[in-house]
Amino acid sequence: MVVRSSWRVGQIAGIEIAIHPSWLLIFALFSYAAMTAAQMLANQMGVALSTRSSIVLGVLAALLLFACVVAHELSHALVARRLGIPIGNITLFLFGGVASILREPGTPADEIKMAAAGPLASLALAALFGGVAYLARGAPWILTLSLILASSNFVLALFNLLPAFPSDGGRILRAIIWSFVKSQARATAAASTVSAVIAALLVVAGVTMALNRMYNGIWLVFIALFLLQAAIASGRQARVSLALERMRVGDCMARTLIPVSEDSPLTAFVSTVQDTKTTAYPVVENGAFVGLVSPRDTGAVPPMLWAQTPVRAIMTPASRLPSLTVETPASDALAALAKSGVKSLPVFDNGELAGVVSEETIFSKLREQGAAA
Ligand SMILES: [Zn+2]
Numbered sequence: 001m002v003v004r005s006s007w008r009v010g011q012i013a014g015i016e017i018a019i020h021p022s023w024l025l026i027f028a029l030f031s032y033a034a035m036t037a038a039q040m041l042a043n044q045m046g047v048a049l050s051t052r053s054s055i056v057l058g059v060l061a062a063l064l065l066f067a068c069v070v071a072h073e074l075s076h077a078l079v080a081r082r083l084g085i086p087i088g089n090i091t092l093f094l095f096g097g098v099a100s101i102l103r104e105p106g107t108p109a110d111e112i113k114m115a116a117a118g119p120l121a122s123l124a125l126a127a128l129f130g131g132v133a134y135l136a137r138g139a140p141w142i143l144t145l146s147l148i149l150a151s152s153n154f155v156l157a158l159f160n161l162l163p164a165f166p167s168d169g170g171r172i173l174r175a176i177i178w179s180f181v182k183s184q185a186r187a188t189a190a191a192s193t194v195s196a197v198i199a200a201l202l203v204v205a206g207v208t209m210a211l212n213r214m215y216n217g218i219w220l221v222f223i224a225l226f227l228l229q230a231a232i233a234s235g236r237q238a239r240v241s242l243a244l245e246r247m248r249v250g251d252c253m254a255r256t257l258i259p260v261s262e263d264s265p266l267t268a269f270v271s272t273v274q275d276t277k278t279t280a281y282p283v284v285e286n287g288a289f290v291g292l293v294s295p296r297d298t299g300a301v302p303p304m305l306w307a308q309t310p311v312r313a314i315m316t317p318a319s320r321l322p323s324l325t326v327e328t329p330a331s332d333a334l335a336a337l338a339k340s341g342v343k344s345l346p347v348f349d350n351g352e353l354a355g356v357v358s359e360e361t362i363f364s365k366l367r368e369q370g371a372a373a
Helices: 023-045 051-082 108-135 140-160 168-181 184-211 216-246 266-276 295-300 303-308 330-340 359-372
Strands: 007-012 015-019 087-093 096-101 281-285 288-293 344-349 352-358
Touching: 015 051, 023 051, 023 140, 051 087, 051 096, 051 108, 051 140, 108 140, 108 168, 168 184, 184 216, 216 330, 216 359, 266 281, 266 295, 266 303, 288 344, 330 344, 330 352, 330 359, 352 359
Parallel strands: 015 087
Antiparallel strands: 007 015, 087 096, 281 288, 344 352
16 A cells, blocks of 8 residues: 655664554544543542543553554564565554555465464553553553553454455465465455455444444444455456466567668668557567667667667667567566566567567557456
């Protein structure tokens, strides 16, 4: 998820902690809820609690919960780091926290370790505050505070364990499916469908609660809608990855090839481009493929020198282009394009040049398939 324009508040174990403005709203709401809970608990214990004390308790509880959410996200990040997965920062926003993990885990086992770390940290904190509450029976302030934090951390763990991808529970669910189907993209698609159903059920539950004067239901509706949108987005992304894994380069390349001789001057090449308007041209010498040239490559030479510069001077030589075959999966072709930093790659069929593939040819085929489906 994209969390922009956040304030940096500090750094723990080399990981930057930031706060998104929307977090202030949840901080205020939680302070208020904790204040109300503190007054209720004080009443039950028969202790007098002034308004000012309850405000202090509420804000203190919200600040400690903020630390607990950071601990939850930090657990994800530290496990990821131990597994060799690069991590970005931790951002707190309206619906809690998010640790940006810069790469998907490579195996289901890694994903389970990473996803489970956060809820386990929250459960451990719930147990810790529960223990403090037990020991602090004689001290109403500490008792109240630790009871609020024990229950908040417990709810936090349970909510994150909901099987709604990309939540922690959803990630665990995806990893389990992944270990059976052996394809991360297929597992993501399946987990996203389950998640969308669960999120939709939560919306219904929240609306029902709100209609029955349980106004916490409104909050549940917001969270569920957020989960629903995330599930739909990751499902869509997974279907694209899946289509790319299944599609072969032979089905998404440009087959119309207009060969250019490596000795022909750029003036001749430019007039060929004006007549044909293709993005990449195979360069040939004695009928053999020696490189690729694209119209944008001419930009490296001033037009006054075009007449005396051969195509050879601006082409990308075949030796610098990874070789793809018509059987290469489109997903591998995209990776090869990104890695080599060129716009187009040649595609071979039994050693013969059969076509040229680029991001445009792959995505236009994908759109065509999407329109057909
Ligand atoms: Zn988490």
